[in-house]
Amino acid sequence: MTTFTPDARAIWDQVPEAMRTKLLDSGFCSHCLATRHFALDEAEIRGKDLALIGKCGTCGHRVVRLVEI
Template sequence: MSIESLPDFTPSARQRWESIPAHIRQRLLANVWCAHCRTDVTITNFSGNLKRGSLQLAGQCAVCHGDVARVIEAP
């Protein structure tokens, strides 16, 4: 999945996500902890929303396809 394809982002989450430089977005997506694989993986099929000012991404592990999440704290 391309990081430019944002399937289920809320408008405020999309705005926050797009404010992050593309090269940083790539690094964030490729550095998500998977509890099943017990290592850093790439998140796929992700969606995003804002909660308490932090951007939350939820999706699947690229390796085992289990659920993973990434929180990007507000600046």
């Protein structure tokens, strides 16, 4: 179940598939202290960034990946 704000959804819909995969493979997990793949749960706009929020694929900790837009 993913929860996107409408403006975040509109931007995410324009991101090419290959780029999406790359972004979801490059979240920084503050629990693993490493770059991890994460499962996307939410997206929202934070200032000039798209914030992708999900769970670390290794430990399940919350991961936030900011993308400049």
